[in-house]
Structures are given as C-alpha cells and as structure tokens.
Amino acid sequence: MDNVHSKIQNLIKQNSILLFIKGTQSLPLCGFSQTVVSIFNLMQIPYTTFNVLEDEEIRQGIKSYSNWPTIPQVYIQEEFIGGADIVISLYQEGKLQEKIEKILAN
Template sequence: MDAQAKIKETVTSNKVVLYMKGSPKFPQCGFSNVATQILDACGAEFVAVDVLQDMDIREGIKQYANWPTIPQLYVKGEFIGGADIMRSMYQSGELQTLLSEA
C-alpha cells in the first residue's frame, strides 16, 4: 500500500488522528507537544501517528493535505490544521465542539 492510500485509510477509519513528530508521551518538537496538550485538554481520544518512524508517511502527509508542516490534525477524515490553527480553535471553543461531535 502506498503512503497516500495508507494515510487515507488511517484518517477515514479513525475519528481523530494527529500526525506528529514523536509520540504523545514523548513529542519530538514543540508544535507536536502543543498539539497533544490541546487534544488532552479537550479530553479527546485520538490516534497519534509518529511521522519520524516512516519517511514515506512524513513526506506523504504534506502532499495529502497540501500542508507543508507537521503536526496535522484530522477529524472524521477532514484536515483541520496544524498547531497554530488548533490553538486558535481551542481558544474560541470551536475545537472542543468539533471534537465532542466526533
């Protein structure tokens, strides 16, 4: 299975998916750390995919959403955004609503 197919399968078969550097317990970059803290603050259950474990996924995810940076959050198969977008949505309460509906 190629990277695009694998990514599509992951984001469509899980309600909330975070592509990040490292793991939620051991994030490997500040933005990934912020993203996991926001999801934890929302009480969200999510699947974390460590892009450092697979170079094809690391490059493929940037093409999949046409978004150059990681982390990337997907809810119900839809690309939401990176750490900055997550932060502003969290501050406005929009992210909590989105996640509770998922």
C-alpha cells in the same frame, strides 16, 4: 505517491481523531507537536497519534496529501483541520471543542 496517499487515507479513515506528529503521544519530539498533544489532553478525549519520524514515506506524503507543508497535522472525522497554529486558534475560540462534542454525540 498514490500508494503512500492510500496508506494515509486508510489511517485517517480508521481513526476518528488522528494527529500526525513528530514523536509519540507520551513523548512528542517538537514544540508544535507537544502543543497539539497538550490541547487534546486538556480536552480529555480519545485520539490517536502517528509518529512521522518512524516512517519517512508518510512524513513526506502527508504534506502532499493535505497540501500542508508542516507537521503536526490534525484530522477529525477524515477532515483536515490544520497544524498547530490553527488548532491553537480553534481551541482558544471554543470551536475545536464544539467540533469534537458533535462527533462524540453521534
């Protein structure tokens, strides 16, 4: 598991905003992934996705890495933000936009 966690950590470090989703940015393959992608598209900011359906090791490993049982999972500046429900809530409260604006300003 250490090897998988190391791979995940490297992915997170290499991308300031990373979404682990089912499917791709242009074709999310589950409703929760679609929702998270839609929110980031609405904000019109650059982000990266990782399709967990293409890598079973990462798909299972990300759950133990974050101690979060579901996908999608969102990381911003190496910080685990949460899944779809949390991202929706933060977006509706304006907190997600604030967090991203601070990052883009630096």
